[in-house]
Amino acid sequence: MIIFDNITKRYGSKVALENATIHIDKGDFVFLVGPSGAGKSTFIKLILKEIEPDEGKLIVAGRDITHLSNREIPQLRRSLGVVFQDFRLLPNKTVFENVAFAMEVLHHKPRVIKRQVPQVLDLMGIGEAADKFPDELSGGEQQRVAIARAIINNPKVLIADEPTGNLDKDTAWEIMQLLNQVNLRGTTVVMVTHAFDIVERMGKREVEIESGQIIRDTKGGIAADV
């Protein structure tokens, strides 16, 4: 699903990611761990095509995205869902509108939008909150809306950038359950996190990055080939 083939990315003279090679298969659930500034964000930004790699080859969802034109980027992003630490909901739109918005972007008919959005909100356990605005919701609820928005278009890959960073322990665990559910439905999940307790408890694949190098790639605690 995601293949990094000897990817190097530099910012000026500073190396953010060096000769990174990794295969993430369809249906994988991967934690990306490591200290701040290690290169995790660069990893995510490369997948989202916010930046271009300097060297190497990058394949996402079966497509070589090493070099994409500005016109092709929207196409790529439609096969990806993104969730952020700070939720990034639009404050002046209701929960329903926040999620519907992702479907409007793809020119879905209003009839289809009206049918599908409540379904996904129910799946995320926030069907009741459809008409509320983000600031009327708790952090956990806001993150559920964000996940609903990320998965409404059935992305092949869900990218979660510290999705539990702003949440208390119990809420964080609830969110993890939802992400697990999304993963079980066949979506590949790549999650950046600092929460080692969560990583441990989930028992999924871990990729550790430090100083721009992938230093560990283990599945459920057992070291795999790097």
Next chain:
Amino acid sequence: MFKGLGYSLKQAIVQIFRNKGMTVASLFAITAMLLILGLFFFLTVNVNFITEEIKDQFDTIEVFLQDDQTEAQAEVIRNSLSQLQGVANVEYISKAQAMEEFKTRWGDNAYLLDGLASNPLPNSLRVTLENLEDGELVAEVSRSMSGVEDVRYYQTEVNKILRISEGIQKGALVVIAFLIIVSVVVVSNTVKLTVMARQEEIRIMKYVGATNWFIRGPLLLEGMFIGLIAALIALGCTWAIYARLMAAIGQQAVILLSTSLVETNFMMINLTWIYIALGISIGAFGSILSMRRFLQA
């Protein structure tokens, strides 16, 4: 782009009402620009119109005959003038005819002429020139003929007027071009505030795979709407002002400049298209300009 037209339209209208402050600011900016533009348009068109009138009037030389000249004597002078080089034709105008023309030109104010006890105008010959270059010579010859009281030909004055009007027209064009640039900048800055306020929204739109046109569409339409509304407001103001102006000085202009001003209807029909086209373009161009930076990457 057209696939999302319904969405764009809806969003544009919603945004116009949600950002009332921004909308009003842009509206004022464009309306003010269009009004100043209209003023210069008014000036240029009228100067142009008056210039043409003057040109028409002054390709002729008026040769006034002495009062004791009979019609037969006038005919002799007429014949010799017609044979001069550069003369297209010579027409005899009697006192009475001259008075009639005068009255027509004065229009509503013609009653002032009714008070005259006798017709003070002389009989005259109106020489129409074939080309203006020969004017000076023809005037010279006519002046020396016996039976001629006076000759009226103002070539140097006409040239001066033509030069001034040309200057005014060129100046107005420069000012209009400058105003268009200024208004695009003003609008783009106003829209930029809207875009900045919606930067987060645009970023999220890009994350979910919105194309640039999908993001641009509503803002573009928003700009065009505002431009259109501004054009209509400016039109209303201009119409009111011009109609009032015409009522106040339109007739006086005939006496002051010996020509009338351009009709209100003619002005308004032209201005309608100019305002609408310019308003919409300024709005659209301003939006696109302000979004450019935010849509990269």
